Amino acid sequence: MSSEYVERASRVPGAVVWTKRAVGPTGADAAGPVLPDGCMDLLWTPGRLLVAGPDTRAFRPGPGLTGPWAGVRLRPGAAPALLGVPAHELRDRRVDLSDLRPGAEVRRLTERIDAASDPAVALEDLALRLAAAAQPEDPQIRAVVAALAAGRSVAATAAAVGLGARRLHRRSLAAFGYGPKTLARILRMQRALALARSGVPLAETAARSGYADQAHLARDVRELAGMTVTALLAP
Incomplete structure (x- = not known):
């Protein structure tokens, strides 16, 4: 059982777009822990949009977070303006985007990304829209x-x-x-x-x-x- 991880530079300044495809009969993620890096991520997995808060220790996905995944890793300090929430409120947490934004809006966004031919590109488009509506970085x-x-x-x-x-x-x-x-x-x-x-x-x-x-x-x-x-x- 293995996991394929790919990343590239994002159209969001300073960000990285990544994908991780679970491989194996159960679809379980056999990759190693996610290490603290000072960043926050906007995440998609089928049927869900989430935010990964800043980690102070390694994060190990549980059985409910097995992927496949797409993510936009925002550079340190950039995410709070996009999400409208201080970073410390999300420290060491993975939360549904619907906890931070209206549920009906998040359902529409999730359905759109689920249906996209390339969910990573669709997720990146969402991050770009959020960035365009946010205050400039300090x-x-x-x-x-x-x-x-x-x-x-x-x-x-x-x-x-x-x-x-x-x-x-x-x-x-x-x-x-x-x-x-x-x-x-x-x-x-x-x-x-x-x-x-x-x-x-x-x-x-x-x-x-x-x-x-x-x-x-x-x-x-x-x-x-x-x-x-x-x-x-x-x-």
Whole structure:
């Protein structure tokens, strides 16, 4: 039993469109856990539209979430404006879109995407319409993400964007679902995994990603991903 995952750049700025097709006699999803990445996703599976909130730990789909799936992964901080809800209200949750928007509207949208020849494109069209109707993204929030993704400290990031520590924390809860320290940890883990998957040795990966040492990297990955680094990197 296996799962086929494909992604591409989206027409929504900074977003990614992905599809995952369950394969096997039961249609069960045999893919690994969904790791925290600072993002939120608009999701479709036959008969349902959902939103994946920002994760603070690895998410493992249960039997009611087996797919097939299409998703639009929105860059960190972008989803709250599209959905009209602060990110912290959706932290570590998967919720039906009908919990956030009128039920009749969501039923029509679900039926339209169900009937589409390419549900991923139809879902992307929905995300584009939501983005067009939303307030523009806050450039300060974009700057926070860029600074933390580059490995700058929370204090240096706050100073660079002109926000005090408390205000940065409040703004981060609304935009990302958690404080800037948590976002920094998640983005650091993602940087490390990208390096390790490219063949960089773990000790060098830890140093280049901003960890004190390889043991620090191992502890952080286990806490955020619920797995060892070597298990995550296994083919």
